[in-house]
Amino acid sequence: MEGVRVFPLRRFVDDRGLFLELYRNQATHPGSEELARFFSGVEVAQLNYSLVTVNEHIKGLHYHLKQADVWFCPPPFKLKVVLLDLRRNSPTAGKTQVVVLGEGKDAWVYIPAGVAHGYRPLTNPCGLFYLVTRCFDLNDPDEYRIPWDHPAVKELWEVKNE
Numbered sequence: 001m002e003g004v005r006v007f008p009l010r011r012f013v014d015d016r017g018l019f020l021e022l023y024r025n026q027a028t029h030p031g032s033e034e035l036a037r038f039f040s041g042v043e044v045a046q047l048n049y050s051l052v053t054v055n056e057h058i059k060g061l062h063y064h065l066k067q068a069d070v071w072f073c074p075p076p077f078k079l080k081v082v083l084l085d086l087r088r089n090s091p092t093a094g095k096t097q098v099v100v101l102g103e104g105k106d107a108w109v110y111i112p113a114g115v116a117h118g119y120r121p122l123t124n125p126c127g128l129f130y131l132v133t134r135c136f137d138l139n140d141p142d143e144y145r146i147p148w149d150h151p152a153v154k155e156l157w158e159v160k161n162e
């Protein structure tokens, strides 16, 4: 989808567990450039954490007109992201995209303004760590919602039994 960027993170695994670099404002050594480049030009206005602790809950769809969201699902949580392009002048207007994040897929997803987003937790509990490029203002919330079962996305939440 136009403007959506999925950035795979490098996982360091050893006998104690794992380590991930999540954010860099500059590159220092070979191999660190890509993470710095991913965040280049992304204004980190606010860092957020959301946890879903119930079964069979879908969060979203939400969209913003001013801010971008950048999402990360910390392992061992896992979730399924569904995106719908609401931007009228986008080359991918009306198109959808599905990304599974979390355990097994350590990645950031950059979601531009105008792209509706939601997720289905695939674990319980299920955490989402994310940043936004504009501070939430209770008096001027840049928050809009469309139903999770909108016809364009209704079928995409399903976990197939194949």
Ligand SMILES: Cc1cn([C@H]2C[C@H](O)[C@@H](COP(=O)(O)OP(=O)(O)O[C@H]3O[C@@H](C)C(=O)[C@@H](O)[C@H]3O)O2)c(=O)[nH]c1=O
Pocket (backbone or CB within 6 Å): 048, 050, 059, 060, 062, 069, 117, 118, 136, 143
């Ligand atoms: C988003 C936000 C909410 N709040 C407050 C308002 C409200 O009382 C309470 C819960 O807010 P919400 O119901 O909007 O929370 P939530 O449903 O988790 O909303 C968030 O969901 C994720 C998936 C997104 O896409 C975000 O952009 C945001 O819309 O937290 C803040 O104080 N600061 C914030 O930045």
